[in-house]
Amino acid sequence: MPVSVSGGSDDTATRVAPVRAERLIVFARFPEAGQAKTRLIAALGADRAARLQESLTRRTLETARRLGADRACDLEVRFSGGDIDRMSRLYGTQWRFVPQQGTGLGERLEQSVGAAIGEGAKRVLVIGTDCPEIEAATLAEAFDALKRCDLTFGPALDGGYYLIGLNQSRPEIFRGVDWGSDQVLRQSLERARQLRCKVQLLRPLSDVDYPEDLLACRRLPAEFSPILPKTRSGQLSVIVPTLNEARTIEPTLLPLMGRTDIEVIIADGGSVDETVSIARRMGCLVVPVRPGRGRQMNGGAAFASGEGLLFLHADTRLPADFEATIWSILNQGVAAGAFRLRIEDPRQAIRWIEWGANLRSRILQTPYGDQGLFMRAELFHQVGGYPHWPLMEDYELCRRIRRHGKIALANKSVSTSARRWNRLGICRTTVMNQFIVAAFHLGVSPERLARWYSSRKKRPCPKVRQTG
Incomplete structure (x- = not known):
């Protein structure tokens, strides 16, 4: 019985x-x-x-x-x-x-x-x-x-x-x-x-099967803190998603190393080059995660002990006083913040891209993922982190965060590689980005958008001569 x-x-x-x-x-x-x-x-x-x-x-x-x-x-x-x-x-x-x-x-x-x-x-x-x-x-x-x-x-x-x-x-x-x-x-x-x-x-919920799923446990620190890290006041955790970034990762990490108030977490999606060995040699914590930027950033955040979280792309360089800038903004009572965007390319058209991105970030509070989004860990856990989408994951996270307060734009700039603009061309990349955002608002799923985006990326783009 x-x-x-x-x-x-x-x-x-x-x-x-x-x-x-x-x-x-x-x-x-x-x-x-x-x-x-x-x-x-x-x-x-x-x-x-x-x-x-x-x-x-x-x-x-x-x-x-x-x-x-x-x-x-x-x-x-x-x-x-x-x-x-x-x-x-x-x-x-x-x-x-x-x-x-x-x-x-x-x-x-x-x-x-x-x-x-x-x-x-x-x-x-x-x-x-x-x-x-x-x-x-x-x-x-x-x-x-x-x-x-x-x-x-x-x-x-x-x-x-x-x-x-x-x-x-x-x-x-x-x-x-x-x-x-x-x-x-x-x-x-x-x-x-x-x-x-x-x-x-019923209401969709998270199963805990992979590192990225552990965010659900971080929302219950009393029950899972013996297993997962405890949040340390004043600590900043920098989470870097990587996939075969051996050529770009070391310059990004160098300014972060040797700081007792900063921990660096590499959320690696299965690199087959020297990315992981470089990161470990430099003293970073490496968390193996299934590929996908949203998954990787959630997986890294699940192992972070910082009161503050900074999500940094592997080809993005921070300004010299980034830490003071981050805490200054977060201590103003805003929900989150990001840096101004500077792209490493001399073309005038790129200056217009920067201007548009920074204007959108200030007015609409929707910074690009490569602008170094930062927030307190408590809020990140509360909103459920990044969705595990193949596209638009950073856009959706910003939408969730804005329900809790403002996303501020710092006066300082991060410097990011122009490789995604060079891969498809400035014009095509800009049009594709705007089309994807519009289609998303019209209800097209991130999965369908990702398939469309992937098919367009395979098309060759004419070479553009750089000047300056």
């Missing part, structure tokens, strides 16, 4: 009870070093990754306990790795632990839900332990949704789902799905459509 989740006190007791209409199933893994959170081992190490798994599981079980304080339901923990005795010693004897059965995630989900429905449960939710943002209210909303629809999903930002709810056994939902891919939710919704199921979607 299942264990009932009941009471609101800390001494929740295990008792055998009749099957209740609602059951919450938690999919968990025993936190064995080297076996838990394997996608994070490169960034955290095996021991810290296992401790993260344990902390995430404890938070999920506490959320289940809070649900039981207001709602009568049954709970079981379906686990892999370890055994019932080890799980009970680690997490307590008040939970019903059941080993997962099946050769893959789809089979395990199908078997678990089928068993619960077979025992008499009318509404079944399955959640993992990877979503620290899930709350008891989210679970209650999902149970209530099953009273009026057939299925409910909690979409994860990575294309999967953090929750699935069913009011009858539907094994087809778990079949033919590419588990572990970014197509899980889409394929599952297609299955639901084929079965003519009425579906309700």
Whole structure:
């Protein structure tokens, strides 16, 4: 018989009870070093990754306990790795632990839900332990949704789902799905459509699978500070996303080194040149992250201990007194700031690009990513960091920040390479940039814009003779 989740006190007791209409199933893994959170081992190490798994599981079980304080339901923990005795010693004897059965995630989900429905449960939710943002209210909303629809999903930002709810056994939902891919939710919704199921979607939340996902944990410092860095007052963390930047990275990093109040984090997207070795030789912390500028900057920020965060492109040089400028602006009570743009190119047309970028940054508060955007870490965590988009990620972050205050423009300039203007030509680059912003405002997805942008980048551009 299942264990009932009941009471609101800390001494929740295990008792055998009749099957209740609602059951919450938690999919968990025993936190064995080297076996838990394997996608994070490169960034955290095996021991810290296992401790993260344990902390995430404890938070999920506490959320289940809070649900039981207001709602009568049954709970079981379906686990892999370890055994019932080890799980009970680690997490307590008040939970019903059941080993997962099946050769893959789809089979395990199908078997678990089928068993619960077979025992008499009318509404079944399955959640993992990877979503620290899930709350008891989210679970209650999902149970209530099953009273009026057939299925409910909690979409994860990575294309999967953090929750699935069913009011009858539907094994087809778990079949033919590419588990572990970014197509899980889409394929599952297609299955639901084929079965003519009425579906309700919950609020999208973050799963913690990769370094960039750890920002969700940074918003909960009390629970994850033993694993992730604590914020240090007065410290500035400079986060540099890189991908094969060996030719440009050293001049960017040199002015930052040897400062006790500055830490430099290289968020590397898989460089195959000397970028990583150069960064490590210079004393930087290197965080391996999946490629994609938004992902990389989030991954670097997740490991930052600074009260202030500065996001710096690998080909951008800071002014001599950048640190004093940053703190002076942030101490004025603004939400964030950026530097004026100076492009390393003598052409007059480039001066017009600079003028337009600086005017837009001052009036519309939408600086380019290569203008050195900076803010306090607390705000960055609060707004959820950069979206994991292939394009427009810096534009969207600025939109989020502006809801909390002004983005100020410094009087000092950063100096950035002209390579992106040289690659396509000044005119084409400018027109493409404006077209992309306009299309984004009209509702075109960042993914579609990225495909269009990528196809245009492959077209050759006529050489422009430089003068001066």
